Amino acid sequence: MTELVEGNEMILRDADRWDGHAESLDSRFAISMAHDKRSIPACLARYSANLKAGVLFTIILSIQAYAWELRANAESRPNAAPRPNIVILYADDMGYGDLGVQNPDSKIPTPNLDRLAREGTRLTDAHSSSGVCTPSRYAMLMGRYHWRKFHGIVNSFDPPVLDQERTTLAELVRAQGYNTACIGKWHLGWEWAAIQRAPGKPANAKEGYPPDAFDWSKPIPGGPLAHGFDDYFGDDVPNFPPYAWFENDRVITEPTVPLVNGTPTAEGGWETRPGPAVKDWDFWAVMPKLTDRAVEWIEHQNAEKPFFLYFPFTSPHAPIIPTEEFVGRSKANGYGDFMVQTDDAVGRVLRALDEKGFTDNTLVIFSSDNGPEQYAYARLNKFDHRSMGPLRGLKRDLYEGGHRVPCIVRWPGMIHKERVCDDLISQIDWYATIAALLQVEIPDGNAEDSFNQWPLLTGTGPGARTSVVHNTNANGYAIRHGDWVLIEAKSGAVTKVPEWFESKFGYSPNAYDGELYNLKQDLAQKINLYGEFPERVQELSTLLKTIRTSGTPR
Ligand SMILES: [Ca+2]
Numbered sequence: 111m112t113e114l115v116e117g118n119e120m121i122l123r124d125a126d127r128w129d130g131h132a133e134s135l136d137s138r139f140a141i142s143m144a145h146d147k148r149s150i151p152a153c154l155a156r157y158s159a160n161l162k163a164g165v166l167f168t169i170i171l172s173i174q175a176y177a178w179e180l181r182a183n184a185e186s187r188p189n190a191a192p193r194p195n196i197v198i199l200y201a202d203d204m205g206y207g208d209l210g211v212q213n214p215d216s217k218i219p220t221p222n223l224d225r226l227a228r229e230g231t232r233l234t235d236a237h238s239s240s241g242v243c244t245p246s247r248y249a250m251l252m253g254r255y256h257w258r259k260f261h262g263i264v265n266s267f268d269p270p271v272l273d274q275e276r277t278t279l280a281e282l283v284r285a286q287g288y289n290t291a292c293i294g295k296w297h298l299g300w301e302w303a304a305i306q307r308a309p310g311k312p313a314n315a316k317e318g319y320p321p322d323a324f325d326w327s328k329p330i331p332g333g334p335l336a337h338g339f340d341d342y343f344g345d346d347v348p349n350f351p352p353y354a355w356f357e358n359d360r361v362i363t364e365p366t367v368p369l370v371n372g373t374p375t376a377e378g379g380w381e382t383r384p385g386p387a388v389k390d391w392d393f394w395a396v397m398p399k400l401t402d403r404a405v406e407w408i409e410h411q412n413a414e415k416p417f418f419l420y421f422p423f424t425s426p427h428a429p430i431i432p433t434e435e436f437v438g439r440s441k442a443n444g445y446g447d448f449m450v451q452t453d454d455a456v457g458r459v460l461r462a463l464d465e466k467g468f469t470d471n472t473l474v475i476f477s478s479d480n481g482p483e484q485y486a487y488a489r490l491n492k493f494d495h496r497s498m499g500p501l502r503g504l505k506r507d508l509y510e511g512g513h514r515v516p517c518i519v520r521w522p523g524m525i526h527k528e529r530v531c532d533d534l535i536s537q538i539d540w541y542a543t544i545a546a547l548l549q550v551e552i553p554d555g556n557a558e559d560s561f562n563q564w565p566l567l568t569g570t571g572p573g574a575r576t577s578v579v580h581n582t583n584a585n586g587y588a589i590r591h592g593d594w595v596l597i598e599a600k601s602g603a604v605t606k607v608p609e610w611f612e613s614k615f616g617y618s619p620n621a622y623d624g625e626l627y628n629l630k631q632d633l634a635q636k637i638n639l640y641g642e643f644p645e646r647v648q649e650l651s652t653l654l655k656t657i658r659t660s661g662t663p664r
């Protein structure tokens with residue numbers, strides 16, 4: 111990253127692109143940048159000088175943290191890049207239409223996410239790498255398509271998928287002096303073999319491993335601490351064994367009993383896998399406890415050292431288990447209530463940042479790892495709420511609903527508030543974007559599919575990405591380029607679609623080998639143009655092959 115801001119002309123030209131949101135430009139940002147044709151660090155240094163001169167009292171509070179950081183950086187680092195705190199909030203299975211501000215007909219209030227969107231930029235064409243959990247997380251933390259390595263999820267007691275020889279996003283920022291933590295759903299595997307008493311699969315697959323199959327007193331290698339996080343707290347995967355709290359690389363309380371599901375969930379199945387559990391394990395405590403710990407971790411940070419918090423939620427993924435406080439708070443069944451609870455967790459994190467005075471120096475990124483789970487069809491039928499919003503498809507699907515996800519970024523004064531950005535972006539891009547922001551080179555052999563989207567996020571330049579590959583299973587790929595998406599499969603659906611849905615919303619069976627849509631004209635993917643535009647199909651197919659075999663073109 112060099113010249114992020116190129117002066118008044120760029121500001122004005124870009125203002126035209128903001129769909130009438132030019133008036134929402136943060137004046138602090140606009141005024142100072144309009145008179146300063148230098149990079150962000152230079153602008154910040156200028157702020158610092160002004161501070162010393164006792165000028166610009168009105169902005170002192172908001173830029174104090176930058177000035178302190180710059181001084182610290184100047185002493186300890188060769189460059190003086192800004193070092194904002196970075197918070198990634200990652201919902202699990204939250205649909206595009208579950209974000210209130212994005213769905214005028216939503217039955218789920220999301221006031222905290224709506225606030226975040228007002229205070230930042232909402233990206234309407236943002237994608238997870240996969241339609242399921244583990245691969246999307248891998249791709250985001252490695253800046254690399256998951257399908258270059260694997261497709262499915264990490265199952266109970268599977269080994270890690272992150273590459274030991276590569277640099278994760280957490281390792282990248284930790285090398286820049288960040289405190290790092292992962293609090294929440296890990297789901298990227300551990301070296302369970304290191305604590306397993308006898309090798310091999312469980313004797314009875316239906317019952318899973320007995321509690322004494324592992325030595326729970328030992329540390330478990332290969333988890334968050336092995337991949338750049340100073341701290342971990344969570345229960346790894348909430349619906350997989352062990353059902354236990356982890357602190358860093360150990361379970362806090364030994365799981366001594368096999369899991370028994372008791373009370374029904376608020377909606378849908380438990381979706382739990384068999385295996386060891388802590389006695390009287392309380393599923394309902396998971397999201398509240400994770401949120402408590404995330405808030406506490408933020409409270410322990412200070413302005414001297416920047417921090418990176420990766421907070422992958424366990425909600426609104428199944429089991430759908432809103433706590434009492436949230437029951438009945440939506441008009442979209444138990445899931446809606448659990449989504450309200452998810453939004454409340456976002457609010458608690460935002461308040462913690464406010465209370466510590468971190469808000470103005472913190473980049474917050476909110477998104478979801480894939481589209482909504484299968485229950486979304488029944489929810490639509492019974493409660494008239496579209497978790498997938500205007501999109502076709504759900505979790506796992508190659509259709510937009512599988513991977514086009516809610517996405518909000520906020521950094522007051524740096525990223526424009528009240529902006530809606532329709533440019534293409536992938537979660538894979540956070541890696542190169544953050545590297546550019548911190549002015550660090552991406553280590554060789556890393557993040558090969560990641561684009562620096564800092565100019566797009568700040569409105570100082572165009573989006574860096576023209577294509578993105580969509581994939582969940584090994585036998586189905588789709589390629590997006592510009593307004594067009596080609597699905598190289600007979601159907602983009604992996605999750606079963608009920609007949610009533612297809613007939614009610616005008617979807618008909620596909621007569622061709624694949625599907626081609628123009629998303630600008632047909633976001634709902636109803637009109638398959640595969641037969642009508644064979645050259646376009648060929649072009650996109652060739653591009654997909656190139657990206658799969660030769661890498662992402664730059
Ligand atoms: Ca998920």
Ligand SMILES: [Ca+2]
Nearest residue numbers: 345347350352
């Ligand atoms: Ca677990």
